[in-house]
Amino acid sequence: MxxxxxxxxxxxEFNEKNSPKFTLYVNDDTYPIASTSITNSPIPVNEPxxxxxxxxxxxxxxxxxxxxxxxxxxxxxxKKMLGPNTEFGELKITTNIxxxxxxxxxxxxxxxxxSVQTPNSIELGMIIVKLNSV
Numbered sequence: 762m763x764x765x766x767x768x769x770x771x772x773x774e775f776n777e778k779n780s781p782k783f784t785l786y787v788n789d790d791t792y793p794i795a796s797t798s799i800t801n802s803p804i805p806v807n808e809p810x811x812x813x814x815x816x817x818x819x820x821x822x823x824x825x826x827x828x829x830x831x832x833x834x835x836x837x838x839x840k841k842m843l844g845p846n847t848e849f850g851e852l853k854i855t856t857n858i859x860x861x862x863x864x865x866x867x868x869x870x871x872x873x874x875x876s877v878q879t880p881n882s883i884e885l886g887m888i889i890v891k892l893n894s895v
Contacts, residue, residue: 768867769889772856773801775860776797779859785853788837794854799823799889824888824889825888826887870890870892
């Protein structure tokens with residue numbers, strides 16, 4: 762995996778206990794994220810594989826679900842979704858966590874796997890592909 766698992770574990774623990782603020786970046790716009798959950802869960806492959814020569818899929822993935830209440834983001838997500846779209850792009854999400862009394866700014870890069878829109882919000886299902894402390 763191209764990221765520090767210890768840092769990811771700190772993010773998951775901090776998110777559970779503190780509900781930090783996350784911000785989604787799409788093109789040149791920012792969108793506040795209302796709620797976030799991060800889990801490590803199995804995905805439906807029997808062995809590590811390359812999906813369509815485009816991205817790599819492991820047996821387990823760190824998944825992130827975010828709710829965005831600003832629906833102006835919806836038309837911008839069509840080229841970001843994995844699947845039949847071959848020109849998908851990564852989504853960047855930022856946050857700050859604390860560890861040992863120090864604030865750690867993070868950049869999380871994800872692939873969008875699905876979305877569910879309601880009249881008031883959109884829930885984004887993503888797989889974390891990179892995690893950087895800045």
